[in-house]
């Protein structure tokens with residue numbers, strides 16, 4: 476392909492407006508832009524990327540949406556209700572029509588030629604709108620390869636009787652998806668909104684099957700078996716798979732702040748500078764998990780009794796229905812942790828995990844958080860809550876053995892014991908060593924000639940080939 480042709484292509488990207496989806500999509504945009512592709516980011520008004528932090532080299536186009544109303548209607552529900560409502564709102568015909576109009580105008584305006592649209596896997600209506608214009612789509616999977624497989628296996632899980640989960644089979648290994656056990660499966664059966672959830676999973680499968688490629692934010696050395704299975708499965712449909720993670724390290728360094736929906740409180744970095752190497756436990760449950768008042772108190776007392784320095788992200792909406800959860804911290808807690816505890820509303824997480832003072836990460840096992848921790852070699856205390864977090868927690872504890880998986884209710888004594896294992900005891904030594912050795916593997920994957928690096932090269936070539944191969948149907 477001539478060099479001139481290669482420069483003349485544009486990619487449009489449309490992420491789901493959650494932090495855990497926006498970040499990897501914008502990071503992918505950064506990686507593609509760094510390889511010479513022009514980039515347009517489509518976004519909803521809800522959780523729109525902050526204009527002050529937007530990448531100067533990208534174009535941004537807003538698409539009208541009704542997500543705020545959908546989210547407001549879930550007031551009082553849990554984090555999952557909110558996630559499901561937002562997913563349903565982005566499937567609204569008006570939103571897909573809005574995307575279609577933007578894409579049609581981009582196709583009409585010509586140079587550089589729009590090659591494809593990259594979307595989140597659940598955006599089926601948007602994919603159909605693009606297909607109506609003859610524009611191919613690539614699907615970005617923001618979870619692990621293991622979860623990609625898991626979410627495609629629900630028919631099998633019901634057929635073989637793993638689901639609905641019974642009290643008696645919770646510890647049963649799911650032999651088709653090792654190392655998962657029945658208790659690690661996100662079981663829709665007991666949810667009031669089971670149908671919506673199953674619909675979302677089915678949409679994700681449908682979108683992938685109709686796409687021109689699947690991009691997964693993982694790396695070969697982390698999930699070789701899972702990636703092979705996915706490739707074997709999708710090869711039949713002629714869909715290439717690109718494992719290009721960890722994405723946060725593929726794009727320029729300032730992309731983390733640019734992708735953050737909330738303002739990051741940087742005072743914690745100065746505080747970390749005053750702490751001893753590997754002494755601090757960083758605690759964050761991501762952007763959508765909520766805890767109850769009781770759980771907040773148990774976390775607080777667990778941290779207090781651990782005796783370890785800690786940096787704790789208490790997000791503004793961490794406790795549903797509470798304006799300022801940091802003011803809810805139990806009486807006596809502040810005194811008990813004086814001089815060794817810091818609470819912030821939102822942290823520059825990637826920088827925190829890279830800080831030499833951080834020796835452990837207590838996380839809900841969201842996929843971005845997990846990859847960020849893996850990349851920095853920080854061992855993990857995992858307390859997954861729902862969705863893919865459950866399976867990731869199992870991988871952390873049993874497959875990669877880079878962390879302690881704390882299951883069941885959050886109770887201060889259990890928390891204290893888990894922190895001790897992770898950060899100081901002999902029992903945790905192997906965990907800490909394996910976390911450090913996985914860090915080396917992650918870095919090798921990203922090196923020039925490493926598998927993730929090569930996968931980006933292949934992805935860029937694939938995008939250029941799409942730009943030349945598609946026959947567009949846009950009326951002039």
Ligand code: UDP
Nearest residue numbers: 495761762763788821822824841842843844
């Ligand atoms: N994050 C952050 N500051 C915080 C907490 C989280 O920047 O104080 C970022 C974190 O680096 C990660 C994302 O928010 O990239 C959370 O994504 P993840 O997939 O881990 O969890 P989710 O929020 O989707 O449940």
